[in-house]
Amino acid sequence: AIRMTQSPSSLSASTGDRVTITCRASRGVSSYLAWYQHKPGKAPELLINAALTLQSGVSPRFSGSGSGTEFTLTISTLQSEDSATYYCQQYYSYPLTFGGGTTVEIK
Amino acid sequence: QVQLVESGGGVVQPGRSLRLSCAASGFRFSNYGMHWVRQAPGRGLEWVAVLWPDGKTEYYADSVKGRVTISRDNSKNTLYLQIHSLRAEDTAVYFCARKPLSEWELSADYWGQGTLLTVSS
Numbered sequence: 001a002i003r004m005t006q007s008p009s010s011l012s013a014s015t016g017d018r019v020t021i022t023c024r025a026s027r028g029v030s031s032y033l034a035w036y037q038h039k040p041g042k043a044p045e046l047l048i049n050a051a052l053t054l055q056s057g058v059s060p061r062f063s064g065s066g067s068g069t070e071f072t073l074t075i076s077t078l079q080s081e082d083s084a085t086y087y088c089q090q091y092y093s094y095p096l097t098f099g100g101g102t103t104v105e106i107k
Numbered sequence: 108q109v110q111l112v113e114s115g116g117g118v119v120q121p122g123r124s125l126r127l128s129c130a131a132s133g134f135r136f137s138n139y140g141m142h143w144v145r146q147a148p149g150r151g152l153e154w155v156a157v158l159w160p161d162g163k164t165e166y167y168a169d170s171v172k173g174r175v176t177i178s179r180d181n182s183k184n185t186l187y188l189q190i191h192s193l194r195a196e197d198t199a200v201y202f203c204a205r206k207p208l209s210e211w212e213l214s215a216d217y218w219g220q221g222t223l224l225t226v227s228s
Binding site: 001032034036038041042043044045046049050055085087089091094095096097098099100101 | 111144151152153154157166167168169202204207211212213214215216217218219220221
C-alpha cells in the first residue's frame with residue numbers, strides 16, 4: 001500500500017496567516033490526490049481533488065499543488081472557521097490511503 | 108441536495124456480524140460509485156471499501172478484506188456494509204461517501220454524518 005505522510009501533524013496560527021500543509025507519498029501517485037477538511041462531529045468535506053482542482057463552493061483561500069510524491073495544501077488567509085483537521089488521500093492505486101491528518105488550531 | 112444518512116451502528120459483541128446502511132437522496136444513486144470510510148476514536152480517516160454503480164466492481168482495504176462485504180440496492184437508493192467476525196479494532200464511526208461520476212476520479216465528494224459502531228462485550 002502507498003503510505004501518505006502529512007506534516008506537520010498539528011499547527012497553531014493566527015487569523016490572517018498563510019498556512020501550508022505538506023503531504024508526501026511513499027511512491028508516485030501522479031495527480032490522484034485529494035484534500036479533505038474534517039470538523040469534529042461533522043461530515044468530512046472534499047476541498048480539492050486531482051491535486052489542484054478546487055471543489056465548487058469551497059473558498060478560494062484554499063489551493064492545492066504538487067504531483068508525483070509531494071503535495072501541498074495552502075490556506076492563503078486563515079480564518080476562524082478553518083479550525084479543523086485536514087487529510088490528504090491518494091487514489092492512484094488500491095487500497096486507497098489517507099495521510100494521518102493535520103490539525104489546524106487558531107491562536 | 109445530496110443527502111447521505113448512515114444507520115445500523117450500536118454496541119455489538121466481538122465475533123458477531125452487523126450490517127450498516129446508507130440511505131442516499133438528492134441524486135441518481137444508480138449512476139454513482141460509493142465508498143465506506145471509517146474513523147476509530149482518536150484516529151484519522153481510514154478508507155474501507157468502494158463499490159461501482161453496477162454493484163459488481165468492488166475493492167477493499169487490506170485490514171478488512173475477507174470480513175467485509177460492500178453491496179447496494181439501487182432500487183432502494185441504499186448502500187450497505189456487512190462486517191463479520193467483529194473485532195474491537197472495528198470500533199469506529201463509519202461514513203458513507205459518494206464517488207464523483209468520472210470513472211478515474213476516486214475521491215469522495217459528498218459524505219454522510221456517520222454511524223458509530225462499538226465492538227465490546
